[in-house]
Amino acid sequence: xxxxxxxxxxxxxxxxxxxxxxxxxxxxxxxxxxxxxxxxxxxxxxxxxxxxxxxxxxxxxxxxxxxxxxxxxxxxxxxxxxxxxxxxxxxxxxxxxxxxxxxxxxxxxxxxxxxxxxxxxxxxxxxxxxxxxxxxxxx
Numbered sequence: 001x002x003x004x005x006x007x008x009x010x011x012x013x014x015x016x017x018x019x020x021x022x023x024x025x026x027x028x029x030x031x032x033x034x035x036x037x038x039x040x041x042x043x044x045x046x047x048x049x050x051x052x053x054x055x056x057x058x059x060x061x062x063x064x065x066x067x068x069x070x071x072x073x074x075x076x077x078x079x080x081x082x083x084x085x086x087x088x089x090x091x092x093x094x095x096x097x098x099x100x101x102x103x104x105x106x107x108x109x110x111x112x113x114x115x116x117x118x119x120x121x122x123x124x125x126x127x128x129x130x131x132x133x134x135x136x137x138x139x
Contacts, residue, residue: 027056028056028057028058028111029055029056029057029058030057030058030060031046031049031057031058031059031060032045032046032059032060032061032062033045033046033059033060033061033062033071034046034062034063034064035061035062035063035064035067035069035102035124035132036063036064036065036066036067036069037064038064041066041067042067042127042130042131042132044124044131044132044134046134047133047134047135048134048135048136048137049134049135049136049137050137050139051114051136051137051138051139052114052138052139053113053114053115053116053117053138053139054113054114054115055113055114056083056111056112056113057111057112057113057114058109058110058111059109059110059111059112060107060108060109061100061102061107061108061109061110062102062106062107063102063104063105063106063107064105065102065104065105065106067127068101068102068103069101069102069124069127069132070099070100070101070102070124070125070126071099071100071101071102071122071124072098072099072122072123072124072125073099073120073121073122073123073136074098074099075118075120075121076120076122076136077096077097077098077099078096079114079115079116079118079120079138080112080113080114080115081112081113081115082094082095082096082097082110082111082112083111083112083113084111085097085100085108085109085110085111086108086109086111087106087107087108087109088106097110099125114138116138117138117139118137118138119135119136119137119138120135120136120137120138121133121134121135121136122134122135122136
């Protein structure tokens with residue numbers, strides 16, 4: 001048997017292949033992020049998300065419409081596979097997004113799969129000083 005084949009088999013048996021934590025065969029896990037409330041224009045329902053690679057998620061971002069909210073998470077968006085974005089009855093298929101803006105009352109759903117582990121910051125552009133920042137951790 002050739003030496004390279006023996007080394008390849010030895011490495012394969014010693015080092016298990018990397019596997020994603022999630023299971024795409026099951027339904028997407030639902031996440032919600034509510035922006036603004038009756039008490040505060042600067043309310044964010046969730047400031048920390050913990051996700052797994054390979055798991056499908058459906059993030060629903062909703063706004064009460066008190067402010068224009070622009071959800072920005074460029075590093076996170078570069079490290080996910082975007083399946084689709086839904087706004088009311090419209091589905092948008094986009095391989096890459098940079099931010100999601102809500103100018104009025106309404107909601108948007110982002111269906112995605114994280115593909116790389118890491119700690120990613122997100123923020124509402126222009127409202128960071130009001131505490132509208134958070135973290136997404138992908139394991």
